[in-house]
Amino acid sequence: MNITDLLAADPVAAYSLTLDRIVATAGALIALAGTVAGVLVRRNRRRNGTVALAAGAVGVVVGALIIVTADGGPGTGNGIVGGYVAVVLGLAAAALGLRGVTRRT
Structure with missing residues (x-):
């Protein structure tokens, strides 16, 4: 047994969904929603800022x-x-979100 055998993990097919992939995708989608809320912070500063901060x-x-x-x-x-x-x-x-929450009008 050599060092590459110890370090190499078994590859998974690109199209298969594992639990870790699902959790990571869910986290990325939540963060993306927070980024969108942060961009829209001009419309409702307090609510969108809080949503962006929490989702982030x-x-x-x-x-x-x-x-x-x-x-x-x-x-x-x-x-x-x-x-x-x-x-x-x-x-x-x-x-x-932090920028939206702390900015004064």
Whole structure:
């Protein structure tokens, strides 16, 4: 047994859905909804800012948990790509939501 055998995780088909992929996708979609709410913060500053901030926090937490618990890289079915997307979109949503909540009219 060599080191590559220890480090290599079994790849999963690209079209198969694993639990980690579903959770990562859900986190990314929640963070995306928060980013959209953050962009629309001009319409209703308080509500959209709060929604964006909360959805961003959920996206960051879910994405970080997926990244930390992943056994392998992309293509292994661990949802690592979706986890990174959830973190990035969650940070964007949180920043937009914070800007909307703290901005004075």
